[in-house]
Amino acid sequence: MKRQLSVGAIALVLVLATLHLGGVRITLASEGDKSTVTSTFAVEGMTCGGCEAAIEIKLRKIDGVGSAEASHEKGSAVVRYDPTKVTPDQIVSEIEELGYKAKLVETQSRDRR
Numbered sequence: 001m002k003r004q005l006s007v008g009a010i011a012l013v014l015v016l017a018t019l020h021l022g023g024v025r026i027t028l029a030s031e032g033d034k035s036t037v038t039s040t041f042a043v044e045g046m047t048c049g050g051c052e053a054a055i056e057i058k059l060r061k062i063d064g065v066g067s068a069e070a071s072h073e074k075g076s077a078v079v080r081y082d083p084t085k086v087t088p089d090q091i092v093s094e095i096e097e098l099g100y101k102a103k104l105v106e107t108q109s110r111d112r113r
């Protein structure tokens with residue numbers, strides 16, 4: 001009788017462990033589906049590749065920013081980020097801290113493309 005109980009207990013632990021692992025997997029999957037958005041900013045004041053690099057390096061350091069591409073010729077910066085972690089306003093103020101003038105032009109969600 002005692003033995004049967006412990007077998008049952010082990011089975012229960014295995015079932016719980018499986019459910020637990022399943023739960024973890026579901027959590028990881030939904031984190032992977034987290035959507036990012038891409039915003040284009042008009043940036044005034046960039047004159048060379050050094051300006052572009054300064055902006056890109058600063059923006060890429062922000063937690064939640066996936067990529068940042070700046071162009072002094074176009075006067076723009078294109079930033080891909082997680083909108084639950086970063087806001088366009090935050091990106092504008094990071095660019096302006098470097099001495100440039102920035103303004104949000106448009107935001108596109110990735111899955112709509």
Ligand SMILES: [Cu+2]
Nearest residue numbers: 047048050051
């Ligand atoms: Cu420059």
